[in-house]
Amino acid sequence: xxxxxxxxxxxxxxxxxxxxxxxxxxxxxxxxxxxxxxxxxxxxxxxxxxxxxxxxxxxxxxxxxxxxxxxxxxxxxxxxxxxxxxxxxxxxxxxxxxxxxxxxxxxxxxxxxxxxxxxxxxxxxxxxxxxxxxxxxxxxxxxxxxxxxxxxxxxxxxxxxxxxxxxxxxxxxxxxxxxxxxxxxxxxxxxxxxxxxxxxxxxxxxxxxxxxxxxxxxxxxxxxxxxxxxxxxxxxxxxxxxxxxxxxxxxxxxxxxxxxxxxxxxxxxxxxxxxxxxxxxxxxxxxxxxxxxxxxxxxxxxxxxxxxxxxxxxxxxxxxxxxxxxxxxxxxxxxxxxxxxxxxxxxxxxxxxxxxxxxxxxxxxxxxxxxxxxxxxxxxxxxxxxxxxxxxxxxxxxxxxxxxxxxxxxxxxxxxxxxx
Amino acid sequence: xxxxxxxxxxxxxxxxxxxxxxxxxxxxxxxxxxxxxxxxxxxxxxxxxxxxxxxxxxxxxxxxxxxxxxxxxxxxxxxxxxxxxxxxxxxxxxxxxxxxxxxxxxxxxxxxxxxxxxxxxxxxxxxxxxxxxxxxxxxxxxxxxxxxxxxxxxxxxxxxxxxxxxxxxxxxxxxxxxxxxxxxxxxxxxxxxxxxxxxxxxxxxxxxxxxxxxxxxxxxxxxxxxxxxxxxxxxxxxxxxxxxxxxxxxxxxxxxxxxxxxxxxxxxxxxxxxxxxxxxxxxxxxxxxxxxxxxxxxxxxxxxxxxxxxxxxxxxxxxxxxxxxxxxxxxxxxxxxxxxxxxxxxxxxxxxxxxxxxxxxxxxxxxxxxxxxxxxxxxxxxxxxxxxxxxxxxxxxxxxxxxxxxxxxxxxxxxxxxxx
Numbered sequence: 001x002x003x004x005x006x007x008x009x010x011x012x013x014x015x016x017x018x019x020x021x022x023x024x025x026x027x028x029x030x031x032x033x034x035x036x037x038x039x040x041x042x043x044x045x046x047x048x049x050x051x052x053x054x055x056x057x058x059x060x061x062x063x064x065x066x067x068x069x070x071x072x073x074x075x076x077x078x079x080x081x082x083x084x085x086x087x088x089x090x091x092x093x094x095x096x097x098x099x100x101x102x103x104x105x106x107x108x109x110x111x112x113x114x115x116x117x118x119x120x121x122x123x124x125x126x127x128x129x130x131x132x133x134x135x136x137x138x139x140x141x142x143x144x145x146x147x148x149x150x151x152x153x154x155x156x157x158x159x160x161x162x163x164x165x166x167x168x169x170x171x172x173x174x175x176x177x178x179x180x181x182x183x184x185x186x187x188x189x190x191x192x193x194x195x196x197x198x199x200x201x202x203x204x205x206x207x208x209x210x211x212x213x214x215x216x217x218x219x220x221x222x223x224x225x226x227x228x229x230x231x232x233x234x235x236x237x238x239x240x241x242x243x244x245x246x247x248x249x250x251x252x253x254x255x256x257x258x259x260x261x262x263x264x265x266x267x268x269x270x271x272x273x274x275x276x277x278x279x280x281x282x283x284x285x286x287x288x289x290x291x292x293x294x295x296x297x298x299x300x301x302x303x304x305x306x307x308x309x310x311x312x313x314x315x316x317x318x319x320x321x322x323x324x325x326x327x328x329x330x331x332x333x334x335x336x337x338x339x340x341x342x343x344x345x346x347x348x349x350x351x352x353x354x355x356x357x358x359x360x361x362x363x364x365x366x367x368x369x370x371x372x373x374x375x376x377x378x379x380x381x382x383x384x385x386x387x388x389x390x391x392x393x394x395x396x397x398x399x400x401x402x403x404x405x406x407x408x409x410x411x412x413x414x415x416x417x418x419x420x
Numbered sequence: 421x422x423x424x425x426x427x428x429x430x431x432x433x434x435x436x437x438x439x440x441x442x443x444x445x446x447x448x449x450x451x452x453x454x455x456x457x458x459x460x461x462x463x464x465x466x467x468x469x470x471x472x473x474x475x476x477x478x479x480x481x482x483x484x485x486x487x488x489x490x491x492x493x494x495x496x497x498x499x500x501x502x503x504x505x506x507x508x509x510x511x512x513x514x515x516x517x518x519x520x521x522x523x524x525x526x527x528x529x530x531x532x533x534x535x536x537x538x539x540x541x542x543x544x545x546x547x548x549x550x551x552x553x554x555x556x557x558x559x560x561x562x563x564x565x566x567x568x569x570x571x572x573x574x575x576x577x578x579x580x581x582x583x584x585x586x587x588x589x590x591x592x593x594x595x596x597x598x599x600x601x602x603x604x605x606x607x608x609x610x611x612x613x614x615x616x617x618x619x620x621x622x623x624x625x626x627x628x629x630x631x632x633x634x635x636x637x638x639x640x641x642x643x644x645x646x647x648x649x650x651x652x653x654x655x656x657x658x659x660x661x662x663x664x665x666x667x668x669x670x671x672x673x674x675x676x677x678x679x680x681x682x683x684x685x686x687x688x689x690x691x692x693x694x695x696x697x698x699x700x701x702x703x704x705x706x707x708x709x710x711x712x713x714x715x716x717x718x719x720x721x722x723x724x725x726x727x728x729x730x731x732x733x734x735x736x737x738x739x740x741x742x743x744x745x746x747x748x749x750x751x752x753x754x755x756x757x758x759x760x761x762x763x764x765x766x767x768x769x770x771x772x773x774x775x776x777x778x779x780x781x782x783x784x785x786x787x788x789x790x791x792x793x794x795x796x797x798x799x800x801x802x803x804x805x806x807x808x809x810x811x812x813x814x815x816x817x818x819x820x821x822x823x824x825x826x827x828x829x830x831x832x833x834x835x836x837x838x839x840x
Binding site (some may be wrong): 004009010011012013014015016017018020022023024025026027028036037038039040041042043044051052055064067070108109112113114152154178180187189190192193209211212213214220222275277280281282283284285286288289290292293294295298299300301302303304305306308309313342343355356357358388389390391392396 | 425429430431432433434436437438439440442443444445446447448450456457458459460461462463464468472473509528529531532533534572574598600607609610612613629631632633640642679695697700701702703704705706708709710712713714715718719720721722723724725726728729733762763775776777778808809810811812814
């Protein structure tokens, strides 16, 4: 099965919102074995929308449209669908009753605009939306189907999971299979050199891609074939070859992140951790606590944005700050010790750096970041030079902190990594 | 001038990366008066790429392509351009010399694959890329131009700012103008009702759009017209009408965020702040410290993920935790007091809640979040019920914390808001 994703709304084209819906849909469709041919974002303008439907229905079995179904006047998707399919609109009493009940439950007044939401193109099959007022819609035609969902991400995700997944599973699917290998600590072109002979010997129906991002590189091995078992075996086998060639830079497979893998190791080894953050300003804590179950190993953080806070709450010596500066390995090592003390954890991470745009000097330019990871027994520290913009400096510093934690854990032979 | 954006790479279609480049480009092009007709993401497959070029060059003056220019084997953009334009490839010695120098400076070995990067389609004009190995490329044809840039965001942004902006400014541009009004604390459909008469009376060349996200709604007023001054005057006038109709829910205009506006108010009034976070796990601190200059008013945070940390570092009474629970206004009010104490700031924010998926009860379901904002003189508190997934609960809680801070500041008549 082949699909096109169409997202509607000027706000995407002028960059006021980022199209995360398409990425989410692409991933889910891929996992279901549906090949996504394209993602097309267009204006909420009739001609643009008709051209998009024209292009997508030409080669796709499934056209998924998001956006343009809310209660306000900028919503045209339904009109475009009715024009494209050449059907009239009708007033759907069931939808009106549901919206009324939804608003009554929340004690909100029902707006006159919500009545407009109840007009539907004929031939529609409706998918209930328990999280909002606009239902999902399905139109089945000879050769293709159009599915339309609201653009609000959690409503779209709900309708997709509840209704679209079962619908797709009822259709035939082709054999697509892929694996992802996650690495950190080595550049894309060096990895490419390392595994060049494996790639050269791989069969034609398999392809390799590198996805570098913030001090890590993902390698995607994918393919399609009529024989599902042979396809899976080939790709799993190549995944093993690549992993054994690359060794310890590989930290996980498929749907995972460095933080999730670290959480597994920490929890399995009954280790606790705390963080002391300066330039990362809470971003390390945020990435840790995004994961359900993080409270099993994570105790808390001191975001010591001000030097006085570093002294008062973490016990960094004024003389250290004066002699070496706030951005120094001497300071981050004292921050680790203070952090272990405050939170009484097995391990602590400390980061201090210059995120920019101000605050740099010749000796310590913007992007200088010190990271220390340690326990009561030993501390490992490293200074990095990132030199990008503020936001990226913060994101890289956060990733380096996790890479340093992994390195710290790997060099302790008593820690069990087999869950990886 | 009309433009299409094409992004290349299977990783976008299968959702392994989110296409933030297109949003960034859309925003910049719009600011330059270039109308973006579409964003099209396709596979790195020759037929798909040729079809995308075909579609885009039909109605666009400018086709901007990102992605597919890195050193590894999955990069085909240049081959697709040379095929589409029917030109040959040549080895560009200048590019090779620059890559060699780039690697020498960083003490990295030059990979054999980088030599492939030096092959260029004929008729190319190269744009230097000081941040990476792949240069930007310009191809000027009768009726349209194609510009190609690497997909790595900071390299793409560098080439765009250095080379593409001046290039576009040399061409003619049409008159497009828009304003954005940022609001918080009121739903989309109620806002739509509030300003319905203003919208009905607005001229035809102006359009309104609502962009709801996480407890805030942006209203975009846009239009295009041959007379630039009249267009600007009309839209600025409508912006004022809408703002005065909506009153205090409006917190800013155009390129801004709630946090940036709060920073202005805090700094102008010489106020300092600190945060005590439980369920938001550092995300409030992260959003504050993302902004340059935040150190002028932000002192730091305690991420008190564990109850013992709430007691030990923030001085929350064990009896309070026992009687009311960690997720209670009684606890967040004590967290505010402790936070004021630890960081010695004028104001403190405290948040405690159940982000989920576990930890909910009938009395306090997942998504229950308590927020307190206070000074030594007074504290304002409110309990929210969000009930979405973990990540969204954390994001909403963070936004509610900032909305509560704004409410706290607004109710103090001595605080000057005129910079808004």
